[in-house]
Amino acid sequence: MYGLVEIFESLQGEGRNTGRPCVFVRFAGCNLACPWCDTDVSRRFELSLDDLVKEVRGYRPRSVVLTxxxxxxxxxxxxLVLALKESGFWIAVETNGTNDVSWLAFVDYVACSxxxxxxxxxxxxxxDEVRVVASSEGIANFCRDVRGRIDATDYYVSPCDRDGEIDFATAKAVLAELDGWSLSVQLHKIMGFR
Ligand code: SF4
Structure with a gap:
Protein backbone atom coordinates (compact mmCIF):
# COMPACT_ATOMS: atom_id res chain seq x y z
CA MET A 1 0.00 0.00 0.00
CA TYR A 2 1.13 3.53 -0.78
CA GLY A 3 0.78 6.30 1.83
CA LEU A 4 -0.69 9.38 0.19
CA VAL A 5 -1.59 12.96 1.00
CA GLU A 6 -3.43 13.89 -2.21
CA ILE A 7 -3.82 13.24 -5.94
CA PHE A 8 -4.88 16.09 -8.19
CA GLU A 9 -4.59 17.53 -11.68
CA SER A 10 -2.88 20.86 -12.31
CA LEU A 11 -0.15 22.60 -14.29
CA GLN A 12 3.47 22.11 -13.27
CA GLY A 13 4.36 25.39 -11.55
CA GLU A 14 8.15 25.15 -11.35
CA GLY A 15 11.27 24.52 -13.38
CA ARG A 16 11.68 23.57 -17.05
CA ASN A 17 8.26 21.89 -17.30
CA THR A 18 6.35 24.93 -16.04
CA GLY A 19 2.87 24.99 -17.58
CA ARG A 20 2.74 21.26 -18.41
CA PRO A 21 -0.59 19.67 -17.45
CA CYS A 22 0.14 16.85 -14.99
CA VAL A 23 -1.42 14.56 -12.45
CA PHE A 24 0.31 15.17 -9.13
CA VAL A 25 0.68 12.24 -6.74
CA ARG A 26 1.77 13.56 -3.37
CA PHE A 27 3.14 10.81 -1.16
CA ALA A 28 3.05 11.03 2.60
CA GLY A 29 6.16 11.30 4.75
CA CYS A 30 9.58 12.87 4.39
CA ASN A 31 13.00 11.96 5.74
CA LEU A 32 13.94 15.65 6.26
CA ALA A 33 12.44 18.47 8.33
CA CYS A 34 13.17 21.75 6.56
CA PRO A 35 12.42 24.78 8.73
CA TRP A 36 10.37 26.52 6.03
CA CYS A 37 8.51 23.40 4.87
CA ASP A 38 4.94 24.30 3.98
CA THR A 39 3.98 20.85 2.72
CA ASP A 40 1.57 18.79 4.75
CA VAL A 41 3.12 15.34 4.56
CA SER A 42 0.78 13.63 7.00
CA ARG A 43 -0.72 10.42 5.65
CA ARG A 44 -4.37 10.80 4.76
CA PHE A 45 -5.13 7.65 2.85
CA GLU A 46 -3.62 4.51 1.36
CA LEU A 47 -4.06 2.93 -2.04
CA SER A 48 -2.93 -0.37 -3.52
CA LEU A 49 -0.84 -0.36 -6.70
CA ASP A 50 -3.84 -1.19 -8.89
CA ASP A 51 -6.07 1.45 -7.29
CA LEU A 52 -3.37 4.12 -7.46
CA VAL A 53 -2.74 3.52 -11.17
CA LYS A 54 -6.51 3.43 -11.81
CA GLU A 55 -6.91 6.76 -9.99
CA VAL A 56 -4.09 8.42 -11.99
CA ARG A 57 -5.51 7.06 -15.26
CA GLY A 58 -8.82 8.69 -14.39
CA TYR A 59 -7.41 12.17 -14.96
CA ARG A 60 -6.93 13.66 -18.40
CA PRO A 61 -3.15 14.44 -18.46
CA ARG A 62 -0.81 11.67 -19.57
CA SER A 63 2.00 13.19 -17.51
CA VAL A 64 2.39 12.37 -13.84
CA VAL A 65 4.55 13.99 -11.14
CA LEU A 66 5.50 11.77 -8.21
CA THR A 67 6.16 14.18 -5.36
CA LEU A 80 4.48 1.81 -9.70
CA VAL A 81 6.87 3.31 -12.28
CA LEU A 82 6.58 0.18 -14.42
CA ALA A 83 2.77 0.19 -14.23
CA LEU A 84 2.57 3.90 -15.12
CA LYS A 85 4.97 3.38 -18.03
CA GLU A 86 2.84 0.49 -19.30
CA SER A 87 -0.12 2.88 -19.17
CA GLY A 88 1.79 5.34 -21.38
CA PHE A 89 2.62 8.03 -18.84
CA TRP A 90 5.48 10.50 -18.96
CA ILE A 91 6.81 10.35 -15.41
CA ALA A 92 8.57 13.05 -13.40
CA VAL A 93 9.87 12.68 -9.86
CA GLU A 94 10.52 15.49 -7.39
CA THR A 95 13.06 14.49 -4.76
CA ASN A 96 15.28 16.06 -2.12
CA GLY A 97 18.17 13.94 -3.45
CA THR A 98 18.95 12.04 -0.27
CA ASN A 99 18.25 8.60 -1.82
CA ASP A 100 19.97 7.56 -5.05
CA VAL A 101 17.45 4.80 -5.76
CA SER A 102 17.90 2.72 -8.91
CA TRP A 103 14.33 3.16 -10.20
CA LEU A 104 15.00 6.85 -10.92
CA ALA A 105 16.81 5.64 -14.06
CA PHE A 106 13.43 4.51 -15.47
CA VAL A 107 11.51 7.78 -15.12
CA ASP A 108 11.50 10.54 -17.74
CA TYR A 109 12.46 13.49 -15.59
CA VAL A 110 14.11 13.98 -12.21
CA ALA A 111 13.85 17.32 -10.43
CA CYS A 112 16.11 17.46 -7.38
CA SER A 113 15.67 20.06 -4.66
CA ASP A 128 17.45 16.74 -15.15
CA GLU A 129 17.05 19.86 -13.09
CA VAL A 130 18.19 21.12 -9.73
CA ARG A 131 16.19 23.65 -7.73
CA VAL A 132 17.60 25.28 -4.61
CA VAL A 133 15.40 27.42 -2.36
CA ALA A 134 16.98 30.80 -1.64
CA SER A 135 16.47 30.60 2.11
CA SER A 136 19.38 33.05 2.76
CA GLU A 137 21.95 34.99 0.74
CA GLY A 138 24.63 32.57 1.96
CA ILE A 139 22.92 29.82 -0.03
CA ALA A 140 25.03 30.78 -3.09
CA ASN A 141 27.94 28.80 -1.64
CA PHE A 142 25.68 25.77 -1.30
CA CYS A 143 24.55 26.22 -4.94
CA ARG A 144 28.19 26.11 -6.10
CA ASP A 145 28.74 22.99 -4.02
CA VAL A 146 25.61 21.35 -5.45
CA ARG A 147 26.66 22.15 -9.01
CA GLY A 148 29.87 20.21 -8.43
CA ARG A 149 28.00 17.25 -6.93
CA ILE A 150 24.92 16.91 -9.15
CA ASP A 151 25.22 16.72 -12.93
CA ALA A 152 22.07 18.36 -14.35
CA THR A 153 20.90 20.20 -17.46
CA ASP A 154 19.28 23.13 -15.63
CA TYR A 155 20.01 24.76 -12.29
CA TYR A 156 17.38 26.97 -10.67
CA VAL A 157 17.09 29.18 -7.61
CA SER A 158 13.57 29.37 -6.17
CA PRO A 159 12.38 32.20 -3.92
CA CYS A 160 11.64 31.13 -0.36
CA ASP A 161 8.00 31.22 0.69
CA ARG A 162 7.56 31.89 4.38
CA ASP A 163 3.91 31.81 5.42
CA GLY A 164 2.78 33.15 2.06
CA GLU A 165 5.46 35.87 1.81
CA ILE A 166 7.53 35.13 -1.30
CA ASP A 167 11.09 36.46 -0.87
CA PHE A 168 12.19 37.50 -4.38
CA ALA A 169 14.87 39.89 -3.07
CA THR A 170 17.02 37.14 -1.58
CA ALA A 171 16.60 34.96 -4.70
CA LYS A 172 17.76 37.88 -6.86
CA ALA A 173 20.78 38.51 -4.61
CA VAL A 174 21.73 34.82 -4.72
CA LEU A 175 21.43 34.68 -8.52
CA ALA A 176 23.67 37.74 -8.85
CA GLU A 177 26.47 35.69 -7.28
CA LEU A 178 26.06 32.66 -9.57
CA ASP A 179 26.80 31.77 -13.18
CA GLY A 180 24.51 29.44 -15.12
CA TRP A 181 21.62 29.50 -12.65
CA SER A 182 18.17 30.96 -13.36
CA LEU A 183 15.07 31.89 -11.41
CA SER A 184 12.27 29.35 -11.04
CA VAL A 185 9.18 30.99 -9.61
CA GLN A 186 6.46 28.89 -8.06
CA LEU A 187 3.89 29.94 -10.64
CA HIS A 188 1.06 28.10 -8.92
CA LYS A 189 1.52 30.27 -5.82
CA ILE A 190 1.74 33.53 -7.77
CA MET A 191 -1.21 32.72 -10.03
CA GLY A 192 -3.23 31.23 -7.21
CA PHE A 193 -3.76 27.76 -8.65
CA ARG A 194 -3.08 24.53 -6.90
S1 SF4 B 1 12.38 17.91 1.76
FE1 SF4 B 1 10.53 18.99 1.04
S2 SF4 B 1 8.79 17.90 2.00
FE2 SF4 B 1 10.66 17.28 3.09
S3 SF4 B 1 10.76 18.68 4.86
FE3 SF4 B 1 12.00 19.59 3.23
S4 SF4 B 1 10.60 20.99 2.11
FE4 SF4 B 1 9.33 19.60 3.37
Missing amino acids: GGEPTIQDGMPE PKAEFSDSLRLSHA
Whole structure:
Protein backbone atom coordinates (compact mmCIF):
# COMPACT_ATOMS: atom_id res chain seq x y z
CA MET A 1 0.00 0.00 0.00
CA TYR A 2 1.13 3.53 -0.78
CA GLY A 3 0.78 6.30 1.83
CA LEU A 4 -0.69 9.38 0.19
CA VAL A 5 -1.59 12.96 1.00
CA GLU A 6 -3.43 13.89 -2.21
CA ILE A 7 -3.82 13.24 -5.94
CA PHE A 8 -4.88 16.09 -8.19
CA GLU A 9 -4.59 17.53 -11.68
CA SER A 10 -2.88 20.86 -12.31
CA LEU A 11 -0.15 22.60 -14.29
CA GLN A 12 3.47 22.11 -13.27
CA GLY A 13 4.36 25.39 -11.55
CA GLU A 14 8.15 25.15 -11.35
CA GLY A 15 11.27 24.52 -13.38
CA ARG A 16 11.68 23.57 -17.05
CA ASN A 17 8.26 21.89 -17.30
CA THR A 18 6.35 24.93 -16.04
CA GLY A 19 2.87 24.99 -17.58
CA ARG A 20 2.74 21.26 -18.41
CA PRO A 21 -0.59 19.67 -17.45
CA CYS A 22 0.14 16.85 -14.99
CA VAL A 23 -1.42 14.56 -12.45
CA PHE A 24 0.31 15.17 -9.13
CA VAL A 25 0.68 12.24 -6.74
CA ARG A 26 1.77 13.56 -3.37
CA PHE A 27 3.14 10.81 -1.16
CA ALA A 28 3.05 11.03 2.60
CA GLY A 29 6.16 11.30 4.75
CA CYS A 30 9.58 12.87 4.39
CA ASN A 31 13.00 11.96 5.74
CA LEU A 32 13.94 15.65 6.26
CA ALA A 33 12.44 18.47 8.33
CA CYS A 34 13.17 21.75 6.56
CA PRO A 35 12.42 24.78 8.73
CA TRP A 36 10.37 26.52 6.03
CA CYS A 37 8.51 23.40 4.87
CA ASP A 38 4.94 24.30 3.98
CA THR A 39 3.98 20.85 2.72
CA ASP A 40 1.57 18.79 4.75
CA VAL A 41 3.12 15.34 4.56
CA SER A 42 0.78 13.63 7.00
CA ARG A 43 -0.72 10.42 5.65
CA ARG A 44 -4.37 10.80 4.76
CA PHE A 45 -5.13 7.65 2.85
CA GLU A 46 -3.62 4.51 1.36
CA LEU A 47 -4.06 2.93 -2.04
CA SER A 48 -2.93 -0.37 -3.52
CA LEU A 49 -0.84 -0.36 -6.70
CA ASP A 50 -3.84 -1.19 -8.89
CA ASP A 51 -6.07 1.45 -7.29
CA LEU A 52 -3.37 4.12 -7.46
CA VAL A 53 -2.74 3.52 -11.17
CA LYS A 54 -6.51 3.43 -11.81
CA GLU A 55 -6.91 6.76 -9.99
CA VAL A 56 -4.09 8.42 -11.99
CA ARG A 57 -5.51 7.06 -15.26
CA GLY A 58 -8.82 8.69 -14.39
CA TYR A 59 -7.41 12.17 -14.96
CA ARG A 60 -6.93 13.66 -18.40
CA PRO A 61 -3.15 14.44 -18.46
CA ARG A 62 -0.81 11.67 -19.57
CA SER A 63 2.00 13.19 -17.51
CA VAL A 64 2.39 12.37 -13.84
CA VAL A 65 4.55 13.99 -11.14
CA LEU A 66 5.50 11.77 -8.21
CA THR A 67 6.16 14.18 -5.36
CA GLY A 68 5.88 14.52 -1.62
CA GLY A 69 6.99 14.60 0.94
CA GLU A 70 9.76 12.43 -0.37
CA PRO A 71 8.71 9.78 -2.93
CA THR A 72 11.99 7.86 -2.74
CA ILE A 73 11.25 6.65 0.79
CA GLN A 74 8.07 4.86 -0.38
CA ASP A 75 8.04 1.10 -0.86
CA GLY A 76 6.89 -0.32 -4.18
CA MET A 77 8.07 2.52 -6.40
CA PRO A 78 9.70 0.34 -9.11
CA GLU A 79 6.38 -1.48 -9.55
CA LEU A 80 4.48 1.81 -9.70
CA VAL A 81 6.87 3.31 -12.28
CA LEU A 82 6.58 0.18 -14.42
CA ALA A 83 2.77 0.19 -14.23
CA LEU A 84 2.57 3.90 -15.12
CA LYS A 85 4.97 3.38 -18.03
CA GLU A 86 2.84 0.49 -19.30
CA SER A 87 -0.12 2.88 -19.17
CA GLY A 88 1.79 5.34 -21.38
CA PHE A 89 2.62 8.03 -18.84
CA TRP A 90 5.48 10.50 -18.96
CA ILE A 91 6.81 10.35 -15.41
CA ALA A 92 8.57 13.05 -13.40
CA VAL A 93 9.87 12.68 -9.86
CA GLU A 94 10.52 15.49 -7.39
CA THR A 95 13.06 14.49 -4.76
CA ASN A 96 15.28 16.06 -2.12
CA GLY A 97 18.17 13.94 -3.45
CA THR A 98 18.95 12.04 -0.27
CA ASN A 99 18.25 8.60 -1.82
CA ASP A 100 19.97 7.56 -5.05
CA VAL A 101 17.45 4.80 -5.76
CA SER A 102 17.90 2.72 -8.91
CA TRP A 103 14.33 3.16 -10.20
CA LEU A 104 15.00 6.85 -10.92
CA ALA A 105 16.81 5.64 -14.06
CA PHE A 106 13.43 4.51 -15.47
CA VAL A 107 11.51 7.78 -15.12
CA ASP A 108 11.50 10.54 -17.74
CA TYR A 109 12.46 13.49 -15.59
CA VAL A 110 14.11 13.98 -12.21
CA ALA A 111 13.85 17.32 -10.43
CA CYS A 112 16.11 17.46 -7.38
CA SER A 113 15.67 20.06 -4.66
CA PRO A 114 18.63 19.60 -2.28
CA LYS A 115 18.54 21.30 1.10
CA ALA A 116 21.54 23.20 2.49
CA GLU A 117 20.62 22.27 6.06
CA PHE A 118 21.03 18.59 5.11
CA SER A 119 23.87 18.80 2.58
CA ASP A 120 25.68 15.86 4.22
CA SER A 121 22.70 13.68 3.29
CA LEU A 122 22.80 14.48 -0.44
CA ARG A 123 23.37 11.28 -2.45
CA LEU A 124 22.00 11.95 -5.93
CA SER A 125 24.64 12.69 -8.56
CA HIS A 126 22.44 13.07 -11.70
CA ALA A 127 19.18 14.89 -12.33
CA ASP A 128 17.45 16.74 -15.15
CA GLU A 129 17.05 19.86 -13.09
CA VAL A 130 18.19 21.12 -9.73
CA ARG A 131 16.19 23.65 -7.73
CA VAL A 132 17.60 25.28 -4.61
CA VAL A 133 15.40 27.42 -2.36
CA ALA A 134 16.98 30.80 -1.64
CA SER A 135 16.47 30.60 2.11
CA SER A 136 19.38 33.05 2.76
CA GLU A 137 21.95 34.99 0.74
CA GLY A 138 24.63 32.57 1.96
CA ILE A 139 22.92 29.82 -0.03
CA ALA A 140 25.03 30.78 -3.09
CA ASN A 141 27.94 28.80 -1.64
CA PHE A 142 25.68 25.77 -1.30
CA CYS A 143 24.55 26.22 -4.94
CA ARG A 144 28.19 26.11 -6.10
CA ASP A 145 28.74 22.99 -4.02
CA VAL A 146 25.61 21.35 -5.45
CA ARG A 147 26.66 22.15 -9.01
CA GLY A 148 29.87 20.21 -8.43
CA ARG A 149 28.00 17.25 -6.93
CA ILE A 150 24.92 16.91 -9.15
CA ASP A 151 25.22 16.72 -12.93
CA ALA A 152 22.07 18.36 -14.35
CA THR A 153 20.90 20.20 -17.46
CA ASP A 154 19.28 23.13 -15.63
CA TYR A 155 20.01 24.76 -12.29
CA TYR A 156 17.38 26.97 -10.67
CA VAL A 157 17.09 29.18 -7.61
CA SER A 158 13.57 29.37 -6.17
CA PRO A 159 12.38 32.20 -3.92
CA CYS A 160 11.64 31.13 -0.36
CA ASP A 161 8.00 31.22 0.69
CA ARG A 162 7.56 31.89 4.38
CA ASP A 163 3.91 31.81 5.42
CA GLY A 164 2.78 33.15 2.06
CA GLU A 165 5.46 35.87 1.81
CA ILE A 166 7.53 35.13 -1.30
CA ASP A 167 11.09 36.46 -0.87
CA PHE A 168 12.19 37.50 -4.38
CA ALA A 169 14.87 39.89 -3.07
CA THR A 170 17.02 37.14 -1.58
CA ALA A 171 16.60 34.96 -4.70
CA LYS A 172 17.76 37.88 -6.86
CA ALA A 173 20.78 38.51 -4.61
CA VAL A 174 21.73 34.82 -4.72
CA LEU A 175 21.43 34.68 -8.52
CA ALA A 176 23.67 37.74 -8.85
CA GLU A 177 26.47 35.69 -7.28
CA LEU A 178 26.06 32.66 -9.57
CA ASP A 179 26.80 31.77 -13.18
CA GLY A 180 24.51 29.44 -15.12
CA TRP A 181 21.62 29.50 -12.65
CA SER A 182 18.17 30.96 -13.36
CA LEU A 183 15.07 31.89 -11.41
CA SER A 184 12.27 29.35 -11.04
CA VAL A 185 9.18 30.99 -9.61
CA GLN A 186 6.46 28.89 -8.06
CA LEU A 187 3.89 29.94 -10.64
CA HIS A 188 1.06 28.10 -8.92
CA LYS A 189 1.52 30.27 -5.82
CA ILE A 190 1.74 33.53 -7.77
CA MET A 191 -1.21 32.72 -10.03
CA GLY A 192 -3.23 31.23 -7.21
CA PHE A 193 -3.76 27.76 -8.65
CA ARG A 194 -3.08 24.53 -6.90
S1 SF4 B 1 12.38 17.91 1.76
FE1 SF4 B 1 10.53 18.99 1.04
S2 SF4 B 1 8.79 17.90 2.00
FE2 SF4 B 1 10.66 17.28 3.09
S3 SF4 B 1 10.76 18.68 4.86
FE3 SF4 B 1 12.00 19.59 3.23
S4 SF4 B 1 10.60 20.99 2.11
FE4 SF4 B 1 9.33 19.60 3.37
